Amino acid sequence: MLFTKTFIPTLREVPADALIVSHRLMFRAGMLRKLANGLFAYLPLGLRSFRKVEAIVREEMDATGALEIKPTVVVPGELWKESGRWETMGDAMLRVKNRLGGEFVLSPTAEEAVTSLVRDALASYRQLPLTLYQINTKYRDEIRPRYGVMRGREFVMKDAYSYHTDEASLDNTYQAMGAAYRRIFKRCGLSVIPVRADSGAMGGSDSEEFMVESVIGDNTLILCRNCAYAANVEKASCKPELVSGGTAAVPALEPIATPAVKTIEQLCGFFKTDARRFIKTLIYRARNVALDLAQVPGGAGFVKRKSSPEAPEVYPEAFFAVAIRGDLEVNEVKLAAALKASEVSLAEDTEVVRLTGAPVGFAGPVGLKNLPLVADLTVPAIQDGISGALAADTHYVHVVYGRDFVPWLNVDLRTVVSGDRCGLCGGELYEKKGNELGHIFKLGHKYTRSMQVNYLDENGQTHIPLMGTYGIGIDRTLASVIEEHHDDEGIIWPMTVAPYQVIIIPITYAGEVKALADSLAANLEQSRIDVLLDDRHERPGVKFKDADLMGIPYRVVVGEKNLARDTPVVEVKRRGEASVRLLEVSKAEAELIRLVYRELG
Ligand code: ATP
Ligand code: MG
Numbered sequence: 186m187l188f189t190k191t192f193i194p195t196l197r198e199v200p201a202d203a204l205i206v207s208h209r210l211m212f213r214a215g216m217l218r219k220l221a222n223g224l225f226a227y228l229p230l231g232l233r234s235f236r237k238v239e240a241i242v243r244e245e246m247d248a249t250g251a252l253e254i255k256p257t258v259v260v261p262g263e264l265w266k267e268s269g270r271w272e273t274m275g276d277a278m279l280r281v282k283n284r285l286g287g288e289f290v291l292s293p294t295a296e297e298a299v300t301s302l303v304r305d306a307l308a309s310y311r312q313l314p315l316t317l318y319q320i321n322t323k324y325r326d327e328i329r330p331r332y333g334v335m336r337g338r339e340f341v342m343k344d345a346y347s348y349h350t351d352e353a354s355l356d357n358t359y360q361a362m363g364a365a366y367r368r369i370f371k372r373c374g375l376s377v378i379p380v381r382a383d384s385g386a387m388g389g390s391d392s393e394e395f396m397v398e399s400v401i402g403d404n405t406l407i408l409c410r411n412c413a414y415a416a417n418v419e420k421a422s423c424k425p426e427l428v429s430g431g432t433a434a435v436p437a438l439e440p441i442a443t444p445a446v447k448t449i450e451q452l453c454g455f456f457k458t459d460a461r462r463f464i465k466t467l468i469y470r471a472r473n474v475a476l477d478l479a480q481v482p483g484g485a486g487f488v489k490r491k492s493s494p495e496a497p498e499v500y501p502e503a504f505f506a507v508a509i510r511g512d513l514e515v516n517e518v519k520l521a522a523a524l525k526a527s528e529v530s531l532a533e534d535t536e537v538v539r540l541t542g543a544p545v546g547f548a549g550p551v552g553l554k555n556l557p558l559v560a561d562l563t564v565p566a567i568q569d570g571i572s573g574a575l576a577a578d579t580h581y582v583h584v585v586y587g588r589d590f591v592p593w594l595n596v597d598l599r600t601v602v603s604g605d606r607c608g609l610c611g612g613e614l615y616e617k618k619g620n621e622l623g624h625i626f627k628l629g630h631k632y633t634r635s636m637q638v639n640y641l642d643e644n645g646q647t648h649i650p651l652m653g654t655y656g657i658g659i660d661r662t663l664a665s666v667i668e669e670h671h672d673d674e675g676i677i678w679p680m681t682v683a684p685y686q687v688i689i690i691p692i693t694y695a696g697e698v699k700a701l702a703d704s705l706a707a708n709l710e711q712s713r714i715d716v717l718l719d720d721r722h723e724r725p726g727v728k729f730k731d732a733d734l735m736g737i738p739y740r741v742v743v744g745e746k747n748l749a750r751d752t753p754v755v756e757v758k759r760r761g762e763a764s765v766r767l768l769e770v771s772k773a774e775a776e777l778i779r780l781v782y783r784e785l786g
Contacts, residue, residue, distance in 0.1 A: 186685070188719045193230050195731050205401055207667035208333030210676050214735045216684075223330025223338030225660075230735065233684035233715070235341075238663050239320055241372050241681065242343045245365040249358075251316040251345050256298045258322045262288030264297035267636050269499075272492040273473050273527040277325045291324035296632050296654055299346040303650075304638040307348070313640065313650060314354045318345035320659065332401060334660035335620065345655040348633070350642070355627055355651045359391060362625050362655045366395050369657065370622065372786070373666055374679030378619060380406055381416040382626070383518045392420075392626035395657075396619035397665045406619045407601050411612025419518035422597050423605035423614060425562055435569045436583045438551065444578040447546030449511045452580070456571055463511025464564055464572040464584060466548040468537045468556065471526035474500040481593050483556045497635060504532055504540055506548060506556040508572075509598060510563035516600040523559065523596045541575055549573035550590040551581055560592035561599050622665055623657040667736075670761075676736025677761040680784035685717040687777060688737040690728045692744040694720045701755075702743045705774060712778050736760055738784065739777060 193215040200219075203209040211217040216231025227235055243253065262280060265271040270278075279291040292298065299317055306312075320343045330338050345362065349355040363379070370377040375397060382394040394417055396406055407421035408414065416422075446455045453460055475497060478484030487503040505524065509515055521529045534545050540555050541548045549572035550558055564570075570584035584590070603615045632638075633649045642648055663682070670677045680686055687709055691702040706718045717737060719728045725742075732740050742756040747767070754767040757777070768776050 186715075186717050188717060188721050191229055191717075193228070193731075193735070195734055203333065205332045205335070205668070206671055207335065207664040210667055210671060210734070210736075211333060211664070214676060217333065223327060223336075225334050225337055225339075230684045234666075234678070234682050235659065235663055237682040237684075238373060238659050238666075239341075239343075242369055242657060242659065242662075243320060245369045245372075246318050246343065246345060249316065249361045249365050251318045251347075254299075254302070254317050254319055255321065256292075256295060256302065256319055258292050258324070259289050260292055260295070260298045262290050264301050264636075265290055266492070268297050268300075268632055269473075269492065269497055269635055270297070272501075277327065279324050279326050292321075293323055293325045294342070294654075294656070295319065295321075295344055296346060296628070296652075297636070299344075300632045300636050300638060300652070303346075303348055304636060307638060307640050307650070310350050310640055310642045310648075314347060314349045314358060316345055316347040316358055318343060318655075333664060335401075335664045337660060340661070341659040343657045343659060347653040347655070348638075348650040349652070350640070350648065350650065352651065355653055356391075359625060359627055359653050362653070363393060366623050366625065366655075366657065370395060370662075372681050373662060374681065375622070375662070375665055375669060377622060378406060378408075378415055378617075380619070381420050382624065383417060383419040383522060390627045390629060392624070394621050395623040396621055397669065398617055399620040399665075399668060400618055402618035402620040404619045404621055406617045407605075407614050408617060409607040409610065409612045409614055412607060412610040414607050414609050414612075414614075416601075418601060418616070419516065421601040421614075422608050423599075423601045424608045424611060425566065426606070435585050435588075438584060438589050439582050440574050440576075440579050441582055442578060443580045446578075446580075452511075452571065456582070458571070460511035462567060462569070462571055464508050464550055464567055464570045465511045465513075466506055466508045466550055466573060467515060468532040468540060468548060469505050469507050469515075469517075469520065469529045470532045470536065471503050471505060471521070471524045471529045472501065473527035474503045475525040476500075478503060478557060481557045483553055483558065483593070486555055504536065504556055505529075506541075506550065506553050506558045507561075507598065508550045508558065508564050508592065509561040510567060513561070513563060514600040515561070515598050519596075519598050520559070523594060523598065543573065543575045544577050547573040547575060547577060547579065549575055549581060549584070550592065551575070551584060553590075557594075558590065558592040559594045559596065559598070560586070562595065562597050563599060564592070565595065620661070620665065622662050623655075625655040626653065628652040628654055671736070672761065674730070675734035678736045678738055680738050680781060681786070683715070683736070683738050685715045685735075685737045686781050687714055687716045687739045687741060688732045688735070689716060689718045689741045689743060690725065690732060691718075691720070692725050692742065694722070696745075697748055698743050698745055701748065701770065705741065705743070705755075705777075708774050709777060714778065714781050733760065739780060741773070741777065 195215045196213045323342045347358045377395045382392040405418035565586040574581045691698045706716045753770040758765045
């Protein structure tokens with residue numbers, strides 16, 4: 186390909202809104218332009234790398250036996266009402282009406298669309314297991330699109346969905362997908378950290394995320410210094426520790442006047458103890474709670490409702506008191522998972538006052554009436570606790586779990602932090618920031634049940650298939666390659682996803698130099714190597730700068746002086762390496778083919 190025949194508008198200056206390297210370099214190298222906030226157009230150079238990432242993903246998916254399909258991006262809202270997500274997806278899902286008033290969705294993901302296709306065609310167990318995938322446009326009305334294509338509003342995702350008769354079969358595919366993901370990221374030159382992930386809101390069991398370390402990462406990863414434990418903080422658990430306090434009988438519960446003493450810090454000062462003795466009690470609002478609270482102490486006041494005739498009955502809103510050791514933070518993702526809620530958030534002060542009958546700052550686990558009580562696993566370990574007394578300016582001392590209060594649920598809710606101990610080996614846990622590139626998880630019956638998917642087993646009995654879902658963001662993967670492979674001059678592409686693998690730079694594109702540059706390009710292209718020939722009438726310095734910026738792995742410089750030698754040579758340099766090699770013209774082609782193919786693995 187001749188440079189003058191393509192469209193690569195490189196830039197020297199950096200766009201003001203480009204905060205991260207990949208965004209800056211994709212702009213400057215002429216790969217990408219912005220149409221609007223969160224909406225990006227790939228130009229020819231960018232699209233070449235994009236297609237290569239896509240091709241790697243497609244090859245690895247096909248190798249697992251998954252079958253590619255192409256559903257539409259616009260799908261009927263009806264399907265989302267069936268699954269119940271019409272209500273729970275919130276504003277991230279863009280809804281549109283057609284001229285007849287029909288409601289549609291711009292797919293943010295496609296569990297519903299693919300499951301409806303499978304439902305229509307599935308009859309017998311003989312058709313299972315079945316894995317379908319697409320590499321297709323998604324739209325999410327992200328609140329804060331940023332960092333270029335890392336978090337856009339429109340992006341391309343490879344999403345696969347699998348259907349099974351039993352857990353073992355689901356697990357097989359889940360493992361195969363995990364292995365394919367590891368190969369995909371390796372082939373793209375990415376170092377990923379697979380971590381255990383939350384699967385609560387989606388209602389499944391196993392779940393794994395593929396993360397790249399990144400200072401701008403939205404995810405906190407918890408890793409063990411001693412063993413292989415790695416988890417998203419949303420899921421991470423740690424070794425429980427007992428609070429010391431002896432086993433001597435604890436005196437009876439006793440109210441203490443604590444005027445104007447509210448925060449944990451103030452309480453520590455007042456009681457002259459540390460925060461670990463306090464039972465901090467927070468009031469949470471939960472949405473779309475898929476539990477039955479009728480028999481739960483404090484739960485009778487909430488009302489269940491169906492969002493549509495097909496949707497399951499849920500509590501659109503319910504409140505909970507959540508108790509945790511005073512020095513710890515509640516992990517809201519764990520809490521939402523425990524409550525089977527679509528989201529949880531701290532209740533407003535007015536709700537706290539209404540539900541606890543006390544001013545903010547005096548909630549406690551003893552004597553709650555209008556709220557189900559959920560306690561973190563650290564709470565039973567507090568042997569002689571202090572808590573709010575549900576009355577103004579009053580706290581209880583000598584609070585004992587089981588004696589003075591019994592929670593409805595006792596589950597792991599704490600946010601694990603650096604320094605906590607690993608639940609597997611006792612080693613020290615530490616944190617890293619990460620960006621999620623891919624996610625696999627087992628969904629169980631969540632969608633197949635609500636969308637009424639059935640098949641007949643060998644005895645003619647009807648069953649609901651199990652399901653798994655597996656996604657990779659193509660754009661984000663591409664941007665992450667640049668984050669991992671660049672220097673001050675520009676991108677340094679891994680060969681596998683480089684837009685061009687060789688750039689030929691003639692010092693002046695004329696005469697003998699032109700003849701050799703043209704024939705070298707043509708011959709390399711014959712060997713299926715992607716070649717860009719910089720035929721522009723620019724100074725060599727300008728061409729070198731652009732070649733470095735675009736990050737093309739091998740740069741071949743063809744100059745008159747080198748061709749006039751007794752043994753004519755060309756200069757070859759690997760992007761990212763300092764040394765320049767001279768290759769005899771007669772051997773250059775074969776050597777370049779060898780070098781490129783060696784890196785393709
Ligand atoms: P995040 O937490 O980063 O928003 P997610 O949990 O919403 O991601 P999934 O629903 O699991 O992501 O989607 C699968 C993959 O799609 C992600 O791993 C990511 O690579 C990609 N992806 C998700 N949202 C975006 C986005 N706004 N822009 C680009 N890629 C995205
Ligand atoms: Mg998201």
